[in-house]
Amino acid sequence: MCRNSIKVLEHEGSEFFSHDSKATILHNFYTHLLGTVTPASWPFSLNSIYPMLAVTDGPLSAPFTREEIHHALFGMNLQSSPGPDGFGRFSTVPSGLW
Structure with a gap:
């Protein structure tokens, strides 16, 4: 049986063999x-x-609010195909989470 293991680690010029x-x-x-x-x-x-x-920098570099995140996620079409990351709205937000 093949096991993936790290036999030795070199750290700051020293070799370490023990698991701990x-x-x-x-x-x-x-x-x-x-x-x-x-x-x-x-x-x-x-x-x-x-x-x-x-344009002022403030609004564009401000942190997202909970309301903005909610609108972005729930504004997605449930019936659309997944995006480039492979996830659609259905797989992003489980029902009843919000």
């Missing part, structure tokens, strides 16, 4: 990678990109 040390290294790596929330920042102004438009 490999688990700790992987846990720390993915906690740092996935568990860190970085706030969105835009190093540019929309007015510099589109100087002919009188």
Whole structure:
């Protein structure tokens, strides 16, 4: 029987063979990678990109409200085919969730 396993991990120049040390290294790596929330920042102004438009950055870069999310999800056609991501409205929002 073939088993996928990681026999050794190299971390900061050292090799680790024990399950506990490999688990700790992987846990720390993915906690740092996935568990860190970085706030969105835009190093540019929309007015510099589109100087002919009188647009303020605020409304376009503001967080979505719960109401906007609700309108976007429930405005989708239940009978339409899935989008490019393979999900349609039916598979996106289970009935009775909202």
